[in-house]
């Protein structure tokens with residue numbers, strides 16, 4: 001008989017989150033909101049402080065909206081413990097790794113986790129683009145390793161991709177799935193292939209939006225309008241690229257291209273060109289749109305010869 005949700009997660013009291021960046025802090029917040037004791041580990045106090053401030057701001061907004069009370073907020077914060085000591089991973093019944101997206105850094109973290117974490121603890125990685133299998137192979141407990149891919153901002157986004165490798169045991173998969181549900185998320189199952197499900201679909205879509213501009217199919221505003229009004233998307237692809245970061249898109253697209261070797265993933269030259277020119281999106285106030293202007297205006301100028309970016 002299949003185990004019930006209560007059975008699989010009953011033993012989980014303390015969750016360790018590695019990394020207190022945008023994702024780690026968000027994951028820790030939602031876990032604490034779901035009643036778990038959470039230990040957040042980062043390498044330096046200043047990163048932990050930044051993560052904690054982000055959580056406090058997010059909870060204050062929920063109090064302001066009336067979603068939670070002030071005493072709820074205090075309760076949530078009391079369940080969060082921050083540390084720079086790696087040894088604290090010993091206390092985790094479930095571990096979520098959300099450190100910098102760098103294979104060598106993550107491999108080292110997995111080796112250390114394998115020697116210190118409880119033998120029964122599941123080790124989940126929030127990686128967006130690296131191979132979960134490769135990380136699992138850094139441990140002697142491949143059956144306990146799984147992908148748990150959250151979306152940014154974690155407190156808002158419902159989706160979690162639960163990623164199986166060829167080594168992941170059914171028990172590990174089910175526990176991770178049930179924990180995602182306990183966190184109020186909607187899990188989906190994905191195989192450990194580059195980009196899993198969501199990025200496999202969204203990255204070529206965004207790359208195609210670059211090609212549309214590059215080939216002069218339409219104006220920036222019209223490409224966005226096409227997908228908003230014709231596709232019922234909440235935001236156009238070029239606006240989305242500005243939000244995600246053009247450098248992040250380029251990196252992700254290069255990864256798919258390299259991993260699959262399929263020309264359909266070839267990054268549009270305009271992506272590389274804009275990144276080199278420093279047009280990275282909202283974080284630098286310029287991408288497909290110039291965000292210094294209010295309202296933002298397109299930065300791509302049709303010179304009649306070649307589309308180019310800039311204000312002159």
Ligand SMILES: NC(=O)c1ccc[n+]([C@@H]2O[C@H](COP(=O)([O-])OP(=O)(O)OC[C@H]3O[C@@H](n4cnc5c(N)ncnc54)[C@H](O)[C@@H]3O)[C@@H](O)[C@H]2O)c1
Nearest residue numbers: 019020021022023041042043047098099100101127128152
């Ligand atoms: N940002 C996104 O939109 C997004 C979405 C889904 C998944 N992810 C994935 O989540 C992970 C984290 O991304 P992020 O955007 O939060 O990155 P980030 O750069 O904001 O944070 C990473 C944090 O990890 C810390 N860190 C580095 N080495 C560490 C170690 N050994 N132990 C503990 N902490 C360590 C860094 O100090 C930093 O605070 C990455 O794997 C990324 O691919 C990101």
